[in-house]
Amino acid sequence: MWKKDTWVKPYLKQYKFLLVTVLFLGVCTIFCGAALMFTSGYTIDKSATHPFNILLIYPAILLTRAFGIGRPVFKYVERLRSHNWVLKVTSKLQTRLYKTVETDAAFFTEKYRTGNLLGLLAEDINHLQNLYLRTVFPTVVGVLLAIVVTLGLGYFDWWFAFITAMLLLIEILVVPLLSTAIEAGRRQKQKTYKDQLYTQLTDNILGVNDWILAGNQQQFQDNVQQKVQLLNQSKLHSNHFRWCRDFLLQVVLAGIFITLMFFASYRLTGSVEQANYTAAFVLAVSPVGEAILPISQGFEEYPLYKDSIQRLNDLQPTVQDLPKQAHLDPQQFQNLKINNLQFEYDADSPVLIKDFQQNLHRGQKLALIGPSGTGKTTLLQLVNGDLQPQKGSVTLNDINVRTLRDEQRNLFSFLNQQPFLFNTSIMNNVRLGNPHKSDEEVKQALKAVHLQELIESLPDGYETNVTEAGARFSGGEQQRIALARILLQDAPIVLLDEPTVGLDPITENELLNTIFTVLKDKTIVWVTHHLQGINHVDQVIFLNHGKIEMQGNPKQLYQDNQHFQELYKMDQGL
Template sequence: MINRIPIIKALKHDRWVKPFLKQYRKTLILAIFLGILTFVCGSGLMFCAGFLISKTATRPENILLVYVPIVLTRAFGIARPAVQYFERIVSHNWVLRMTSRFRQKLYDSLERDAALFSSKYQLGDILGLLSDDVSHIQNLYLRSIFPMMVAWGLYAIIVISLGILSPLMGLWMLITFGLMVFTIPIWSVVVNGARQSYEKSVQDKLYVDLTDNVMGVTDWILAGRGQEFLNLHVDSRQKLVEVHQKMKHFERLRNFLMQILFLLIVVSLILWGAARFGGQASQLTNWIAAFVLAVFPLNEALAGLSTAAQETNVYQESLNRLNNLPDPDQKAEQKKINIITPYNLKITNLHYTYPNTKKEVLRGIDLNIHAGEKIALLGQSGAGKSTFASLLRGDRKPTQGQITLNGIETDRFGDQITKYLSVINQKPYLFNTTIANNLRLGNEEATDTELWEVLKRVGLKEMIQALPEKLDTKVEEAGLRFSGGERHRLALARVLLKNTPIVLLDEPTVGLDPLTEQAVINTFIKQLDGKTLIWITHHLQGIE
């Protein structure tokens, strides 16, 4: 049964959770110890308080008979919140340290093989990976692993302690608490965990559908399929509601059984106390009250175990998706690629289909682009122009066929492709730093003289010289300080500093007014003279 639990399978070959558990094991052990001690102090407080209340109600012959319970009650009363406070500090420090390293590892993995990742996942999958999966791993640590280990520690203490007092009672606690700690959580994983996993898959599909369809909602409306678009998401939402209702029904049944078991434990402690201390009538109520009240704080530790266990099914899917990513800890040395001029691009029988779809975006494209040529790729919106641009850059891998630069497939270049190919897209991004820093993205070693020279070439020198801080002027977030045409010219200045032999213009003038568009086009054509120029557009402006 245990081996068939999905999370156990996922953890066998895991590279994302187990390494951090091992790396931070000392902090984990301390957090678990403090977590157990918190509940021990809570039970100790209730034990001493129960004994003290019942003892004082019988008018003790001497104050010394209740002095020790008074001291212990105060000690446990102070210790419980203090220990709990330190436990929260240690456990959250443990989780935050691990998840911060985890996020860094995730981003390193995505950065290292962006081409493979973007070819394998759609935008909705990326949102699911970076949003849901990261939070799921954090919850796996904080809401599943830690509470379970604390509960197992308490379970061992209870069974051993009562087993010393009474072997038969220890065996009974082994069975009843075992049902609460192991059996019901495993039942939750098998029954409700499957529903929760299905809920996660439906939620991921909604991510994909919404990101794909909302971005193309205009096409739905123009095609007269607006109601179909709404029905698609209403149906998906209804599936989520139905499975959620089934899960809630199961949870109510499970919680009822947990409370019945807890009631059975309380009743058994009363009967055991009466049998064990029945010969001493004056002490009977004292010990019964002490043992019964001591067990109540444990309910808090055990109540959430089933929920934590069933959620591991969702975590298992996140673990599988993460473990399918490249491992950034394995430092694969990328072979340095050196090619010499002339730089020729060759597209052979190119096909491309987006992951998890059957629609072929590009089909059977053959094209030779020789060094120094200027070509335009013209097509309507949604025809696959931007997809073709991603394939040219090596950001995606063709489903079939290949794109080569001097005989080497572009997706093998990795970051080295920036030595040979630059891109100016629809919305050039400028970072919220100085003009100089934004320009030096093209060439980190560029001097101020070279920056002014390239600004002169793109027609921005006089405008920037008129600014109070000149090259040290902040461009503001996303370059909002400048107009659309000025942002495109700054992007061109970066390309000129990079001085790559091939320049890809992916709809670079979209959103500009006609006069600005023509001026930007003229600047591009003039300044990129002698380079291989690939112009991707959906309208005829500049084609001549």
């Protein structure tokens, strides 16, 4: 895994000097702590022998003050530098993850279940952050400290140094490895439970209205509660294990204290002067626990970090073989042509779009209707170049749309079933369409979609916070805010993916009238599930199994096509 790793090693190399500085500061912190206890113990013992001159203990007093100040200073600087290092690395990782996901957005939901995707985004990057803070830093500092302690004792007596080294080895290696072996399976199970909870919670929240309408609120709760109980039970077992492990570590640490007491009694009692160092040596080991006890926790979590690293390394964006990019001025756009498209997601999937063709001139409107799964939304992704067909092409002014990927934002706007509104002001949400537009232009866009009166009646007006996902506003109002964003973007082609789903008939009709009024000069490809507002388009196409089953002008079809007449009457409830 580590040989092929591209998510951890590159940043270890990039910030290696900062990492070395952090580790050095960590060792200095522990050293100051040990030295503080050493000089304190020496001062206490020396004072107890009634020195005939205060100068005999004054240097020890000064050193006690110096190490007492040095310890928090080194600790503070070490924390600043370590978090600075981690935040730099995390920022790089998050940016890279976003670019990877964004590059592969068209296929991403096909490759990952919701739970795995949310687990990837919510936890794996944080796991790598904790890898440094809770595993790398404590382990390296603890090992360095164990080496220093062993060598220091070895200067006086290699036998006691060996015994202390064995006890330290239990603390920094044996117990951590046992902890990892015992907890690895439990941690993986907890990760699985979390992924399943992400999936269940997403499904339940998105389908909450269906749960309530079906009268199955209790089942709604039970679906999640069972997994939560299993997760909590597993965490309880982990907490109990950690308590036992930490108790064992404290017992071993007490063994180190006892060993040093024997060492001090054996080697430092030959004279009164030597005896002054007895308490100093014993007390100096007390900060060791602060450095080595966290190692087991870090080792225990390593399997999670390993899984996260593996998942991230497996996350490779689909390399799109894009042709040489071209340029098309949005104002010069005149024609959208779909030429004999054929598309399937992979060799094992059925052909979703077959021999589809259409020709739209600037300002024309096309509606796509058909059963679910017939490729209507996929067709929109082919039109704007997100997907590459196995056969055929989409061209703008006879320029392949695949060569216009760099111009996509300037040429296409998109309005789907649930446009995302951010937890910020109305002005900021609309200005996303074009950050360079003035406040007055933003307000004009909101006026065009008939929101001016509503917004100006609010206490904070245009600075009103829409709250998370636009929850402050109704579904129709959310769509109007998103429509204002499209107006501000001013792209010549607008793709509509069932923007009125879930709205009541009156709101739906009003919104459709607004959409086709304010976008009257735009070329529109509209995916819809029924015939409400179909009179706004120039052409309507019925897709079935990836093929065109019926097409034509809606008014002409209503006059000449009996099947269309029946569908229209059924849709209108006539």
